[in-house]
Amino acid sequence: MDFGWTREQDAFRQEVRKFIADNVTDAVIEEMDEGYVPSSGGQKRGARGPFATALRNKIDAKGWLGISWPKEYGGAGKDRLTQYIVEEEFSRVGMNVGGGGGAAPAIMAAGTEEQKSSYIPKLIKGEITFASGFTEPSGGADLASLQCRAVEDGDFFVVNGQKIFTSAAHNATHIYLLCRTDPDAPKHRGISILLFPMDTPGITVRPLWTIQNDPPAPPGTTYGTRRTNETFFEDVRVPKSALLGEKNMGWYVNAMRLNLDRVGAGRYLISVRRDEDIVNYSKGHTFNGYSIKEDEAMRDRIADLWTDAQVCRLMTMRSMSIVEHGGDFTYEGSAEKVWAPEHGVKSTEAIVQMLGPYAQLLNGSPNAVERGLYAHNLMGAFQSGINHGSTQIMRDQVARRGLGMPRG
Ligand SMILES: Cc1cc2nc3c(=O)[nH]c(=O)nc-3n(C[C@H](O)[C@H](O)[C@H](O)COP(=O)(O)OP(=O)(O)OC[C@H]3O[C@@H](n4cnc5c(N)ncnc54)[C@H](O)[C@@H]3O)c2cc1C
Secondary structure: OOOOOOHHHHHHHHHHHHHHHHHOOHHHHHHHHHOOOOOOOOOOOOOOOHHHHHHHHHHHHHOOOOOOOOHHHOOOOOOHHHHHHHHHHHHOOOOOOOOOOOOHHHHHHHOOHHHHHHHHHHHHHOOOOEEEEOOOOOOOOOHHHOOOEEEEEOOEEEEEEEEEOOOOOOOOOEEEEEEEOOOOOOHHHOEEEEEEEOOOOOEEEEEEEOOOOOOOOOOOOOOOOOEEEEEEEEEEEEEHHHEEOOOOEHHHHHHHHHHHHOOOHHHHHHHHHHHHHHHHHHHHOEEOOEEHHHOHHHHHHHHHHHHHHHHHHHHHHHHHHHHHOOOOOOOHHHHHHHHHHHHHHHHHHHHHHHHOHHHHOOOOOOOOHHHHHHHHHHHHHHHHOOOOOOHHHHHHHHHHHHOOOOOO
16 A cells, blocks of 8 residues: 555645745735624625635636536536645645535535535635534534424425524525424434525524633634524525425435535644644743753653644545545544544643643733633634534444444
């Protein structure tokens, strides 16, 4: 087995890297980190700032947006390893480029021709975005027990209910909503997926602030989010054309989506960026004559983290390769979703401990190191073990689907 890249792949990586060095300027990163609010006031759905827009247009001209998606849906039709290279390089600067994002794999697999051709090209280009409406106040771990109802009324579904932790609901253009369409069926068999615009009448979005909000996490924080939401649906009328896949079969389409969502370089690279911080700090910092890089215990710890990260890189590449070859993809995404948040906690904890007590201070404190970046990253790493499916539930999936163990 050859773990190396081909000469063409290496040359392509260099091209992407050079493009990033030339074009991803501090101004773009600052605009993305701070979040863009248009001067017309309010937070426009799907709004993107002028620097990020210009950059995205340049990336599009290169054909790197949705690089592995079929040409007829706006992609470039390349293989997944080419996508991996683009994702990996852009993840280093905190950008998500290369995949189709969240809802796209499910639409591609289960959508009608009209849904595919109207949503996929816009998703690839970032012209539309989907909030994910899964979790309800009764609990996200047992997702199949969701109660948000969609009742048929002529050519429409009428939606009533509440979702919680709908992270992007305040600025996404659309929502991908899991709702119950048959309350009498066994719980996994009465769920459907509806895709519709967030400005449909009857939707109310209320902010739900996280641990990263007070004080606000500084720019550059790579884990967690400052805001998520509660979203309420009151007699929301959605045309039947919004149904994704078959009625009552949404659980199965969504399971496939979540599995694919968890694949890719981005999740592993968030951690690698933090590990690179550690290496850079350990090389450059001495305190009262103490040098991190001379401390054997610290050297061992850094080497452990780095090795751990390389294992995950191989796991993510293996997953991409399975998807590329149309293989059966069962537990791999869940395994990555266990590894990445746990590695994130280990590596952010390590850097906070290396830098000493001041690194524990949060943004706003006069003595905070780098505006509290490392302490905020540590708090966010804990968040990442909950969102997108908690670590405990992921472990359960690895046990059952990967190891063939019985349901607990
Ligand atoms: C920052 C953030 C962003 C999020 N974004 C979104 C989003 O955009 N859209 C969305 O729909 N959801 C989102 N979520 C919700 C997330 O998916 C849920 O929080 C997660 O699935 C856990 O659900 P819960 O919080 O209701 O915990 P619960 O389901 O109440 O579970 C509580 C705890 O018990 C554990 N547990 C429960 N059942 C079992 C079991 N059978 N075996 C072992 N352990 C178990 C869980 O792991 C968890 O630790 C987000 C969450 C966070 C924190």
